[in-house]
Amino acid sequence: MLRTHTCGELSLEDVNQSVVLCGWVQRVRDKGGMIWLDLRDRYGITQLLFEEGKTPAQVLETARSLGREFVVSAKGEVIERLSKNDKISTGAIEIRVSELNVLNPAKLPPFLIEDETDGGDDIRMKYRYLDLRRNIVRKNLQLRHQVARYTRAYLDDLDFIEVETPVLIKSTPEGARDFVVPSRMNPGQFYALPQSPQTFKQLLMVAGFDRYYQIVKCFRDEDLRADRQPEFTQIDCEMSFVTQEDVLSTFEGMIRNLFSKVKNIELPEVPRMTYADAMRQYGSDKPDIRFEMKFTELKGGDQDLTSGKGFGVFDDAELVIGICATDCASYTRKQIDELTDWLKRPQIGAKGLVYVRYNTDGSIKSSVDKFYSDEDIKKWVVALNAKPGDLILILSGQADKARKQLNELRLEMGTRLGLRNPEEYRALWVLDFPLLEFGETENRWFAMHHPFTSPKIEDIELLDHSLGMVRANAYDMVINGVEVGGGSVRIFERGLQQKMFEILGFSQEEAQEQFGFLMNAFEFGAPPHAGIAFGFDRLCSIFGGADSIRDFIAFPKNNSGRDVMIDSPSVISDAQLKELAINVV
Numbered sequence: 001m002l003r004t005h006t007c008g009e010l011s012l013e014d015v016n017q018s019v020v021l022c023g024w025v026q027r028v029r030d031k032g033g034m035i036w037l038d039l040r041d042r043y044g045i046t047q048l049l050f051e052e053g054k055t056p057a058q059v060l061e062t063a064r065s066l067g068r069e070f071v072v073s074a075k076g077e078v079i080e081r082l083s084k085n086d087k088i089s090t091g092a093i094e095i096r097v098s099e100l101n102v103l104n105p106a107k108l109p110p111f112l113i114e115d116e117t118d119g120g121d122d123i124r125m126k127y128r129y130l131d132l133r134r135n136i137v138r139k140n141l142q143l144r145h146q147v148a149r150y151t152r153a154y155l156d157d158l159d160f161i162e163v164e165t166p167v168l169i170k171s172t173p174e175g176a177r178d179f180v181v182p183s184r185m186n187p188g189q190f191y192a193l194p195q196s197p198q199t200f201k202q203l204l205m206v207a208g209f210d211r212y213y214q215i216v217k218c219f220r221d222e223d224l225r226a227d228r229q230p231e232f233t234q235i236d237c238e239m240s241f242v243t244q245e246d247v248l249s250t251f252e253g254m255i256r257n258l259f260s261k262v263k264n265i266e267l268p269e270v271p272r273m274t275y276a277d278a279m280r281q282y283g284s285d286k287p288d289i290r291f292e293m294k295f296t297e298l299k300g301g302d303q304d305l306t307s308g309k310g311f312g313v314f315d316d317a318e319l320v321i322g323i324c325a326t327d328c329a330s331y332t333r334k335q336i337d338e339l340t341d342w343l344k345r346p347q348i349g350a351k352g353l354v355y356v357r358y359n360t361d362g363s364i365k366s367s368v369d370k371f372y373s374d375e376d377i378k379k380w381v382v383a384l385n386a387k388p389g390d391l392i393l394i395l396s397g398q399a400d401k402a403r404k405q406l407n408e409l410r411l412e413m414g415t416r417l418g419l420r421n422p423e424e425y426r427a428l429w430v431l432d433f434p435l436l437e438f439g440e441t442e443n444r445w446f447a448m449h450h451p452f453t454s455p456k457i458e459d460i461e462l463l464d465h466s467l468g469m470v471r472a473n474a475y476d477m478v479i480n481g482v483e484v485g486g487g488s489v490r491i492f493e494r495g496l497q498q499k500m501f502e503i504l505g506f507s508q509e510e511a512q513e514q515f516g517f518l519m520n521a522f523e524f525g526a527p528p529h530a531g532i533a534f535g536f537d538r539l540c541s542i543f544g545g546a547d548s549i550r551d552f553i554a555f556p557k558n559n560s561g562r563d564v565m566i567d568s569p570s571v572i573s574d575a576q577l578k579e580l581a582i583n584v585v
């Protein structure tokens, strides 16, 4: 090797040793008679010392010629430092350099390669290899490596085997949009990149593999949001001869194990909530349960505490729901107006906000005093279990919309009140999702999870008349309000699978053409099976306490799906197009 040690390992114990270090020049401080140089590699920073009179003249001259990010090797003796730096592990020593070689000079980098950089997003993406030299970014990827390593160790111990599934597969109409790849050898035909290895892992169960996992790239051609990438990684898993309960306990175990190994946090047992309860109490299928502030229905179900008092908005509403913000009665009119404007933005689309201030002196003031007596409003206060000093915030309207809007308001209030501490982790299983959801624009039913998900046995009979009521054996894991994984018990009989495709609007021929391979396999001894997939990038970002998954991907794409470093996607030559039998007009 070109070096005896890394830049992160020398300490007082090594004093007097002769060493060779290699790395990048982070910084040079030339004080005339003395030059100090911070040499950086992945492992840390070590200070090099050059001293007029003691360091050979040639070496001093070389040291003075160095620029930032030059790659050098330095030979010298480890000595104790006079002024120590307790912020870095090598801060007690420095190297008195006797030989210095420039292994490769470097152009001046376009931004500072330090924790606090002066580089904007775009430039750092363009020079991602320089950004990756920064501690913060590199640490995220080291964390990612740890998560992968402990995931593998956990699953290996439970007899899961990692199997690679193909990347060039077949386009199917369900799910998100496919990325497609033209086939040169089959002109006019296309492969698709997998949105997930779903059908392959099920076939591995038919093949008797019993327990499968794969840390695998998946591709979805969706419009990008800040936290989405067109290619992303899943921890994809499947098990045979299991119930939903087995899957939940196995993967709850995995997540708790990861928290323990990666974060040194002992996560308590993961609570469970049905989809119906999640929607009713939080207006979301991925509630953030770090804080309470559950919804109370003032009008809804068999309760109605709002109608018949002349307030048309509530009279006409399908649902009137409120949350109680502890100790917020002191909110000023201005603050409430500002919240109202926030709710009225098109992204949320609420028509207005009704509030009740339950003042610390016990008096009550609401924005609908004109319509409701103190008596009326006291009933709300009781229903919401509000205490003097609390502020009640109420939304109304069509049920789904009102719930969605109040979910946003609840999260916003949680953030404003400091109830969403990123260092605190609360995981949750959401269970019993509906099997199907109706697409109004398409005027047909869609699988809420995917078409291979099994309905609950007790709900199968509803498939004949009440599709919207059928519950699935499907489950999501949610951490701090973020969906990190989801899966289901699968259909493993041809008849039921065929029926499912029928419900989704496939003709028999279409179903056979698209998914015949799977349904055929079900006729050759398919075991009952179930599985789950976790969003690996997302999981890493949660462990890293960050919002964006991009920071945990070595070479991510930007919001337009572009890799600005290699400048892709790009046009291809006419010759290539011709070879692929693609005509461009």
Ligand code: ASP
Pocket: 195, 196, 197, 198, 237, 486, 487, 488, 531, 532, 533
């Ligand atoms: N393949 C599913 C997904 O990508 C997960 C599963 O059902 O295992 O969401």
